[in-house]
Amino acid sequence: MYAGDYIEAVARLVRRSRLRRIVEFEAHKVISARYDLGPSAAQILSEPTLACRAVDTTVVPVSSARATELADALR
Template identity: 55%
Template sequence: MTSPEGGAHTVTAQLRMRVGQEEAHYGGELVDGARLLRMFGDLVTEITIRTDGDEGLLAEYSAVRFTAPVRPGDYIEATAQLTRSTKLRRFVALEARKIIASSDTKPSAARVLAEPVTVCTANAVTVVPKPNRTA
């Protein structure tokens, strides 16, 4: 694999979290999409720390798609991949997948999903402050 800058590897980041009961926000025990965007923000920050030694400044989310519900007890795995770099900006593709689903039948039951379910995708652009840029 090659990186967007033509290097030897792709820059990626990954987070996994369990959604807590306190995050139920809507009827039907649904978690709001902002929780997933916060995960994405942490991943974009990690990407810019890896590439530039600076947290950068998140400038934009685009093409945000919520594709499946998230509920308390679910385990979400989110990934980020640097897709392109310019002198000032880093472009990152993001995806969050449900890997364990809470049960509808018992409050403490859950099941490992045979195939992860994509719950959200997005693209992000972050700006790297000029004094800290290495590219």
């Protein structure tokens, strides 16, 4: 990845429990900067290139959970 490259990022909620959310992220480079051709030149890639993949687990505080989830948590 270089300055001037263009990426597209996607996030997908994979799993949701009472107080946790599991999210998968992917970023693909779709346009590459071509400084060798000029300061503002770019090339659209024929196939997007995977730049990054990640999985995140977020914990939601009980006080921020929705009413139905909060009721389940207190049972």
